[in-house]
Amino acid sequence: MGRKVHPWGVPPWTVDFRPAPCALPDHVDFAIVGGGFSGLSAAAWLCRLAPGCSVLVLESASLGDGASGRTGGMALAETAAGELPGLGDVLAGYKKILRAFHIDSRLTLPGVWEIGRFAPAKRSPISWSDSGELRVVRRVPGGTVDPGKVFAGLARAAESAGARIVEHAEVRALDFSNPLPLHVRRSLRGRIQRKEIRAEQVLLATNAASLGLSSLRAAAEPKLTFALATAPLSAAQLKAIGLSSRHPFYTVDLPYLWGRLLESNGVIFGAGLVPASNGTPFGASRGVHTGKNGSQDLHRYDVRRGEAVGRLPPCASRTAGAARFSLPKKCAPSSAAILATNT
Numbered sequence: 567m568g569r570k571v572h573p574w575g576v577p578p579w580t581v582d583f584r585p586a587p588c589a590l591p592d593h594v595d596f597a598i599v600g601g602g603f604s605g606l607s608a609a610a611w612l613c614r615l616a617p618g619c620s621v622l623v624l625e626s627a628s629l630g631d632g633a634s635g636r637t638g639g640m641a642l643a644e645t646a647a648g649e650l651p652g653l654g655d656v657l658a659g660y661k662k663i664l665r666a667f668h669i670d671s672r673l674t675l676p677g678v679w680e681i682g683r684f685a686p687a688k689r690s691p692i693s694w695s696d697s698g699e700l701r702v703v704r705r706v707p708g709g710t711v712d713p714g715k716v717f718a719g720l721a722r723a724a725e726s727a728g729a730r731i732v733e734h735a736e737v738r739a740l741d742f743s744n745p746l747p748l749h750v751r752r753s754l755r756g757r758i759q760r761k762e763i764r765a766e767q768v769l770l771a772t773n774a775a776s777l778g779l780s781s782l783r784a785a786a787e788p789k790l791t792f793a794l795a796t797a798p799l800s801a802a803q804l805k806a807i808g809l810s811s812r813h814p815f816y817t818v819d820l821p822y823l824w825g826r827l828l829e830s831n832g833v834i835f836g837a838g839l840v841p842a843s844n845g846t847p848f849g850a851s852r853g854v855h856t857g858k859n860g861s862q863d864l865h866r867y868d869v870r871r872g873e874a875v876g877r878l879p880p881c882a883s884r885t886a887g888a889a890r891f892s893l894p895k896k897c898a899p900s901s902a903a904i905l906a907t908n909t
């Protein structure tokens with residue numbers, strides 16, 4: 567489709583969905599700010615639970631440009647903070663949602679390996695070198711999806727149930743009155759349109775971006791993470807590094823390392839979170855502005871420029887060291903880097 571290369575790099579997933587063109591309305595029942603997994607699934611459910619109500623999703627970039635289009639696609643039974651009250655059976659609930667919206671997610675649940683430098687299981691299929699010897703500690707419930715397919719499936723479900731989805735429509739400000747006026751800046755075929763939309767209810771689903779909209783700027787901090795995808799590995803290479811059984815993995819101690827196989831037999835390896843500002847490894851002094859929209863700040867980071875470039879080679883050599891093999895030449899890190907936001 568000839569899209570410009572995103573400064574965060576090329577994700578390995580394809581989002582096979584573009585919303586139908588539509589004009590910005592004057593008034594809606596529900597406005598959802600942010601078209602990631604959260605915003606799109608909320609839109610799909612709202613259309614189902616409140617038929618007849620108008621639902622509008624406003625996405626400042628292209629669909630899939632945020633974390634949801636760059637995610638690792640690992641599905642686990644607990645949150646990153648472990649079991650939380652009221653969480654219920656996450657994997658069963660996830661399956662139910664995918665079924666309800668007829669999403670071909672490529673969900674497979676073979677279990678996920680927790681790996682670590684201490685207390686390994688008796689017969690660990692892997693033995694990698696990464697700040698110590700990394701081995702399997704135990705297997706926990708979970709597996710992987712194809713995030714591109716989940717993303718497109720949710721968007722399709724929302725749109726076919728009646729939601730309008732508008733890309734390149736950034737909510738710049740929100741006034742707290744009734745109904746709520748949203749100040750929207752839309753970029754359409756090179757022209758800028760500014761519009762005030764009134765909404766009865768607003769859901770902010772912007773992840774770590776636009777924290778000013780929800781007055782969370784002082785309370786939350788955006789963080790970035792790097793991941794690399796290798797070129798496809800041969801069956802012998804997968805066997806040599808212990809990944810023939812295709813289990814995804816993450817470390818239970820630090821430094822953090824996670825990964826999974828792609829359908830192509832490439833492997834994604836990801837690192838931990840790094841701060842996006844204040845003491846940033848990316849050189850915040852180079853004009854990172856603190857204007858209304860935090861996403862503007864994050865989009866200044868370019869994996870091909872500045873200090874971010876220096877982050878990728880260590881990531882690649884860590885990957886190669888961990889797996890004790892040379893990365894295939896095709897795996898030029900900058901062409902496969904994923905840099906994305908998370909809270």
Ligand SMILES: Cc1cc2nc3c(=O)[nH]c(=O)nc-3n(C[C@H](O)[C@H](O)[C@H](O)COP(=O)(O)OP(=O)(O)OC[C@H]3O[C@@H](n4cnc5c(N)ncnc54)[C@H](O)[C@@H]3O)c2cc1C
Nearest residue numbers: 600602603604626632633634637638639640737773776906
């Ligand atoms: C590299 C990486 C790997 C990950 N791996 C996993 C994993 O394996 N398993 C897992 O469960 N989770 C994983 N996560 C976390 C998971 O991807 C995120 O929690 C999830 O995608 C967040 O979805 P979201 O819809 O809340 O946010 P996002 O997908 O970030 O969507 C927010 C959207 O809001 C838009 N937006 C922001 N400001 C505005 C505005 N003012 N107006 C309009 N639109 C706006 C953004 O452009 C963006 O598209 C990973 C994350 C990353 C970055």
